[in-house]
Amino acid sequence: METTTFVYDYSTEVDSYGDCNRDDDNNLGAQLSVVYYFMFVFSLCGNGLVLFIIQRFEKLTTVTNILLLNLVFSSLIFMITLPFMAAYMQLGTWIFGKAMCKVYGCFHYLGFYSSVLLLALLTFDRHLAVVYSLNTSRLRNHRYVLMSCAVVWLLSGLACIRSMLLHNTFQFKNRYTYCEEFPGELTYIDAKKVKDVGFYLQLVLFLIFPLVVIIYCYVRIVITVILSRIATKFKTVRLIFIIVLMFFICWAPFNIVILLSYDKNNTCEEMKKLGYAQQITRNMAYIYFSISPMFYTFVGKKFQNYFRQLLVKRFPCLRNYISVQQFSRTNMSTKTTPSA
Structure with a gap:
């Protein structure tokens, strides 16, 4: 199996690595990427089951079910890109063409961004239902959920503009074909500013903001459940703790590694270590996104x-x-x- 010498990270430029040999951590990524095929199949089956259960037994117009449906579609959009990513990492070259490269990049980010925001929105909605159950019955209506989901998809789509502009195929040292963010063909756009804006947008809107929302909402839910003094409700507290713990364990490490990797002053040895960490934490994050719709569905x-x-x-x-x-x-x- 042949591997490339670049870091599979959208936030960095290929030519910034110089002569730093990255074969070892890329080889680890190629080996771990086999899991992506299983994630893809598992996600199709699991999310398909969620869709079938909602269609078969539930109303499709309730607030919770509309949010779950959007989360399922978001997860499927993201999971569709995993077989392409796995093949790319294993072969060490992009074989699907230029147009598919842009589609792949856009779908990857659209699914990733929308999943994060929808998880935060679903958490906020549960917070409204539990903490303000009597006062929000009129607020949590069909119009509210449709507008909320529309905002999520709009923000996620706008955040994908960077990928639409920069994601492209190119050859590096005439060895392999890459599908990465590469500004080589953009003559009238400051690619560095586009990448910097995209990075900080991802950091604030798709990392810090969802974490704050989820932590705040679950803390309020736990306090409300405890103050209710209903013994059976304490099972809900344990369940909430598991949800938050899984979210942090699976999702936060990958974003932290990406943040550290953005430092252009990293030495070759530091980049190698971050490369190993990124290969592992990426799989953890993707596993969470593949199971999140099923997890949020079957906890009830x-x-x-x-x-x-x-x-x-x-x-x-x-x-x-x-x-x-x-x-x-x-x-x-x-x-x-x-x-x-």
């Missing part, structure tokens, strides 16, 4: 019950072992089938 007892209904319907022999509660689409009546 109602969706867990819908999944059990599907299992019982598909495998009747499980009926005596799985407890199923029948929900109507209007959620007005239920019927419980006890397990043996």
